[in-house]
Amino acid sequence: MPSTLPIADPAPADGALPASAADGSGERDLGVYLHVPFCRVRCGYCDFNTYTASEIRGVRQSDYASQAVAELDFARGVLADAGVSDRPVSTVFIGGGTPTLLPPGDLIRMLDAVRDGWGLAPDAEVTTEANPDSVTEAGLAELAAGGFTRVSFGMQSAVPHVLRTLERTHDPARIPLVVEWAREAGLQVSLDLIYGTPGESLDDWRRSLELALAQHPDHLSAYALIVEPGTKLARQISRGEVAAPDEELQADQYELADELLAASGYSWYEVSNWASDAAHRSRHNLAYWTGQDWWGVGPGAHSHVGGVRWWNVKHPAAYADRIAAGVSPAAGRETLDAETRRVEDVLLRSRIVDGLPTEVLGDEGRKAVAELIADGLIEGRNAIAGRIVLTRRGRLLADAVVRRLC
Template identity: 90%
Template sequence: MPSALPLADPAPADGALPASVAEGATGRDLGVYLHVPFCRVRCGYCDFNTYTASEIRGVKQSDYAAQASAEVAFATGVLADAGVAPRAVSTVFFGGGTPTLLPSADLIRMLDAVRDAWGLAPDAEVTTEANPDSVTEAGLAELAAAGFTRVSFGMQSAVPHVLRTLERTHDPARIPDVVRWARNAGLQVSLDLIYGTPGESLDDWRRSLELALAQDPDHLSAYALIVEPGTKLARQIARGEVAEPDDELQADQYELADELLAASGFGWYEVSNWATDDAHRSRHNLAYWTGQDWWGVGPGAHSHVGGVRWWNVKHPAAYAERLAAGVSPAAGRETLDAETRRVEDVLLRSRIVDGLPTEVLDADGRTQVAGLIADGLIDGRNAIAGRIVLTRRGRLLADAVVRRLLPSAS
């Protein structure tokens, strides 16, 4: 089952936010994340807050669009009561789960709720995640006509035995079809890959990269498989049925990805993300990494506005009950102090190509910069110019770099 929610302060039933969240709000982007917590099957490696039909008895998927729209309406009142100036939404992201398990009309209804509540910026980025076997050509065209601009397909691998280990259900031969359908609809295309699956060789990984690149996507994400506690995969490894991921092989796979992507005209802009140009970076994810505002809609969704962070109850039934009662679905929240925000800035901005301003570092952190340059982990020219930017080797050791930049927090 999905991992537990964080421990923090209880959230008020009316969702009220402190007046401090309004300070500087006009200088921050507002994004909306809509979590669709439904999947046809649960993949063995996944610990996201998702539910199959057998796990959500008493809750109807057909009711979900109305529930999510109700939270959007609730959010407008909370932000207005806190004195947050109205802002058009810059990015909308439908994640999951598998958003495209719902009919296109339901996703459009949720997007319309966001548009009606806040308005969409003229250049708003509107993304949905999708599995290759959860979309149709007509459905993608309907989403594009309604204002969606981007689709992120969970390709994961082109190799059948790797997909079987991951318990993914799609046929890799379907990838060219769904990409073509999205292109014909006028949607930007991102492909998500996973490397380091037990039994996946370097040649297997090359095959996946080559199929992905052959589709000419605008964006590609490549994530190392992480074995999360409590998942089916973790239990299989504990019983010796499946080998643990090999760290050295994963490093080789990352380097191969970066080499092939660079040769195909992609530039990295975050440790696990590449785009053909700046215009095709995921602006929604960049908002997370740069500390903008976002409201997370749905069970287990997380939000952040002006240094206050909160998260919703996890189960769809509990979520629906709270909204029906007219109270906040939030389960807990925390107000970030200045030091916590600084530490998070280092954690997140150090991962992006635009870099971390060295002024964010404390005195102890600044003493580490010369050593990180000497060790080949950060770029020397950028460091002299006042920004921490990871080298390829630094990206492989990003967590170690952060620990050195935050010695007092380690």
């Protein structure tokens, strides 16, 4: 089942934010994340907050767009009452789950509610995730006409036996077709890959990378498979039915990805993300890593505004009940103190190519810089210039670097 929510303070029923949330808001971007919690099947490795038809009896997918629009209306009121700067939205990201299980008209309706509530920046990035087998040519064209600018396809692998282990349902031969449809509609294309699946060889991974690169995507993400507690995959591994991921092989796979992507003209800008140029980086994800404001809509969605973080109730039925009652769907929240915000800044900004300003570091972190340079984990020239930027080896050991910097 999906992972549990954090334990924190209760969230007020009216969603009211402390006055501190408005401090400096005019200098931050505002993004919106819309979570669509529906999937046709649950993949064995996934612990996202998603539900199949058998798990959500009494909840109708056809009602979801109206519920999301209602939360967006609620959000508009909460931010206005808190005095948070009224800014056009810079990025919209619809994730899941499988958002494209909903009709294109429902996704456009949610986007229209964002536009009506805050306005969209002239260069707004508007993305939906999609499975390759959950889109049609006409549907992608409709999304583009409705204001979407980008689609992120969950490709994961080009190798059938790897897809079977992951319990992904699409045919890898469909990837070129859906990318062509997206291109013809005028959408930017991102492809998501997973490496380290049990039974996946280095050659298998190379095959997936080569198929992905042959599509000339604007953006590519490559994530190491993590075995999350409570998932079907975790149970299979504990029973000895499937081998656990090999960390050394995963490191080799990451290095291969970085080599092939660099040779094809892609540059890394975050540990697991590459883009064809700076204009095609995911600005929505960069907003998370740089501490901007965003409102998360939907069951289990997380939000952050001015150092206040909260998360919604997880189950679609509980979410629907809160929305129908006109109260906040938040299950809990926390207000981050200055030290927590500093540590999170180190954790997140150290992962991006723009780097972490050394002025953010505490005394122990500054002392660690010389050792990290000597160990080949951060770039010496950038460190001297006042920014912490990971080397390729440092990206492989990013968590260890963060621990030393903190």
